[in-house]
Amino acid sequence: MAVNARRGRPLSAEEIHLAALRIIDAEGVERLSMRKLAAELDVNPMSLYHHVPSKTALLQHVCSMNAKSLLPPPNEGAPWQRQLREIADTYRRIAREHPSLWSYAQLHPELTHREEGLWEAFNDCLRAAGVPKERFAQIRIALFGMVAGYLSAEAAGLLAANDDQVDTEAAFQTAVDLLITGLDGYR
């Protein structure tokens, strides 16, 4: 049995995805290469292709795994302002866990498989805020685009680069406050 010469234990897709995420967090998506990944795993570069069909498929998997964490805790009873904050905070937590992946995934939406339930949290929120149903789709896009987009800008360092002394947490809360006050206008 031709077990890997250098490691002695078999390779697995799981292990490959985790190592990829480690490189992405440490060096950025752009610096992830199949050859570097193999080196990280102490494995022949070509061995990876027995567990993962391609680099694109690997990135798809990592992006989609990450997107699964976006579902916020169910929260139907709470006031809608609280619900929206919860969504925004969940997004921010995920964005900051893997900032390079977050920005990259926004640039390559085709890589991420998004769960059906992702929009439900927004819908619950808009319902509770008294937004007319025929406006749901557009407002959901507006909110999602601004929250996800803001976090992508923050993750990439675009916001810190522009103003020197920034409390990034407070700036994000300011952004969410603007959205909440704005949404309140639909009541």
Next chain:
Amino acid sequence: MAVNARRGRPLSAEEIHLAALRIIDAEGVERLSMRKLAAELDVNPMSLYHHVPSKTALLQHVCSMNAKSLLPPPNEGAPWQRQLREIADTYRRIAREHPSLWSYAQLHPELTHREEGLWEAFNDCLRAAGVPKERFAQIRIALFGMVAGYLSAEAAGLLAANDDQVDTEAAFQTAVDLLITGLDGYR
């Protein structure tokens, strides 16, 4: 005189930047290569390096040129709601002129040299809206992050991918409306 064998007329940095932008618009930043760029210009790949120090410098120049167009028309007299719409619409026009470059520049803020005057338009707006001065910096970041981020998401196709029938123009106006109503809360 060793004028280029294939073209007969001399190469220039200007010409290189324009050709790069053409490839970026047609195929995306990620598919721009020095060798492809040389082919587009019907030139030896190595000739480029006599006019441009590196691919990174080339992208820096193109990104910074593009960012210069972000300065909106001076508009101090108008109501602040109108001023903010003007900024947002200017940003959107530029984002949609070169969508791939826009998203890429957001992911790589270090590539873009931003003019000093870029924030003045926001400041004018906040002043006119009656926002307390000590909140300017944070609100400016919040607004810039959400507008630029939303447009990056739109340019990359993240918003269209999520909902099938989207009027992207209307969705953006909805987003800007939310921000204006939100800002109005500071009055």
Next chain:
DNA sequence: ACCTGAACACCGTTCAAGT
């Protein structure tokens, strides 16, 4: 079944040599 070395078609960039 799993691994691997050589090979192919790409990259960005350096450098010595040409005119």
Next chain:
DNA sequence: ACCTGAACACCGTTCAAGT
């Protein structure tokens, strides 16, 4: 001054050959 061919150190991926 401007151009160029060969070369170097990288990529992702295929495939035939090994165990």
